[in-house]
Amino acid sequence: MSYNYLPLDRKWLHFEQVKHLLDFDQLVSITFDAHERILACRAYLDRKMEDKEGLFYGINTGFGFLQNVKIDASQIEQLQYNLLVSHACGMGEEVPADIVKLMLMLKIKSLSYGHSGVQIETVKRLMEMYNHNVLPVIYTQGSLGASGDLAPLSHLSLPLIGLGEVYHNGKKVPAAVVMEQLNWKPIQLQSKEGLALINGTQFMSAYGLYCLKKAEHLLQMADLISALSFDAFDCVTQPLDPHIHAVRAHNGQVTTAAALRNYLQGSEIAAGRKSQVQDPYSFRCIPQVHGASKDAFEHVLGVFIREINSVTDNPNIFPEEDLIVSGGNFHGQPLAIALDYLSIAMSEIANISERRTYQLISGQRGLPPFLVKDPGLHSGFMIPQYTAAGIVSENKQLCTPASVDSISSSNNQEDHVSMGANAATKCLRVINNVEKVLAIELLTAAQALEFRRPATSSEQIEQLVSAFREAVSFNTEDRVLHHDMMTAISFLNKYFPNSKV
Structure with a gap:
């Protein structure tokens, strides 16, 4: 199989x-094993459907509160069609393209187990959508995080039946238009x-995987940027x-602590004599604060990796055991709690970062107030x-x-929900905010370090500052700093330290 394919089974x-899938623009494909398991499961279900008396939730019954309503065999296809169109009730902002791609991949992955x-043909079409960059328009609001992500996944699935909108070649168009162009027939x-x-x-x-991918890089950059601030504030090591x-x-x-020692190794500033005995907590306690967030990250990552290697639709079908079992694997409680935890952990990275920025502009340690040569003017x-x-x-x-909230739905049949979708979307907002705050610290600390000259920091920190100066110049007089701040965000996203600890 080509290296440029992510095999799913x-x-x-x-x-x-998962990171390589996005970073290297890989395609997706199910394996032969997954292909055979999907075929076997479908064949088993078709045989079961020959039993006219059997009732199987969502297969030949209604959904949710309507679970006891039997559906005639002649109406089964209409039932599934109606389910998709009736549940496509999303609102709010559009989901970012990379997250839509992850949704498609994860849905294929879940179906590949052969328990659904x-x-x-349905799985192949989902793969075609991914590989031809036909990305459904999905909205951020509408899921309660239980019964699955019903509204978002309905919008994800609408193009299978020729409905909804998609992005293709950078344009938003009706799914039917793209299907005609690609000669795809509705499923x-x-x-x-x-x-x-x-x-x-x-x-x-x-959302969780996308947040974790961003968080991993921000945690590494937070260590490097804080090391820059550490020297700029002339801290005790x-x-x-x-x-x-x-x-x-x-x-x-x-x-x-090991990362900061590594980043500061060889720093003339760090090795210099200090006038103070101790530094503020935002510098002295970087290992304890950043470290706690990293430990939270590792826990949350473990939850999400287990989740994406799971089957989460309902009911589940076990052909080898002759079982069709209805349960609640779609309930998002494990993810909701983990997403809230990640939000809190990453928020603290911004919290302590802003405090270091505050200290750097405070006019202490030989630095001029607000890091400008003529404060006042x-x-x-x-x-x-302030920002x-x-x-x-x-x-x-x-x-x-x-995750502490729940609102009953489906006429009280679904009487506890996780609100994990809300936890997911706001977690991304938090992480995007952390990115902004770290960029402001980088901008500020690079400015402050110049006032330590001719003393120099370590090789790694000087490399960081030198690269940053190619994007943002030293500030000699007032200018529109919004542009510098936005450039700092872009720089932060693209910069990767030379060494990891």
Whole structure:
């Protein structure tokens, strides 16, 4: 199989594979094993449907509160069609393209286990949509995070039956138009297929993976940027001593202290004599704060990797055991709690970052107030800190847990829901805000370091500053800093430190 394909089947899917899928623009394909399992499951279900007396939830019955309403065999296809169109009730902003791609991939992955009863033609069409970059228009609002992500996944599935809108070649068009161009015929959904498509946690899972991918890079950059701030504020390196961290051996704390020691190695500024005994907590406690967020990241990552290697539609079909079992694998509670946890953990990265920015502009340690040569005439870096403070405050509001809420639905049949979809969308907002705050710290710390000249920092930090200066020049007098801040965000996203610890 081509390296440029991500193979999807019941084998464990790893985080690195998910990242490569997006970073290297890979295509997707089910394996022969998945192909055969899907065929076998569908054949088993077709045999079961020959039993005119059997009742199977969502296969020949209504949905939710209407579970006891039997559907005539002649109406099964209409039932599945109706399910998709009636549940496509999304509102709000459009889901970003990379998250839509992850949703498609994860839905294919879930169906590849052969426990969902779909036709092979349905799975092949989902692969064609991914590989031809036909991305359904999906909306951020509409899922309660239980019964699966019903509304978002309905919008994901509408193009299968020739409905909805898609993005193709950069343009938003009706799905029917693209299908005609590609000579695709609408899928004639069979029993269970609609339910298999719209039950599942792929909206929450895709958001979570995307957030984790961004968070991983931001956590690494937070260490490097904080090391820059550490030298710019002329801090004491004693709190990074490995002996301190060995006696409180949280893994994130230990690795963060090691990372900062690595980034500061060879720094003339760090090795210099200090006038103070200790530094503010936002510098002294970087290992403890960043480390706690890293430990949370690892926990959340474990939850999501297990989830994407699961089957989350309902009911589940086990041909070898002659079982069709209705349960609740679509309930998003594990993801909702984990997403809230990740939001809190990442918010703290911004929280402590803004405090370092505040210290750097405060006129201490030989630095001029607001990091400008003529304060008073020039406001310098006064207002970027205001912006960071406002963003940090917004994050505190966004970090109110979504998972503690529940609203009954479907006439009280679905009487507890996870609200994991809300946790997912606001988690991305939090992480995007963290990105902004770190960019402001980078902008501020690079400015502050110039006032330490001719003393130099370490090789790695000087490389960072040198690269940053190619994008943003030293600020000698007031100018529109919005442009510098936006450039700093772009720089942060593209910069990768030379070494990892």
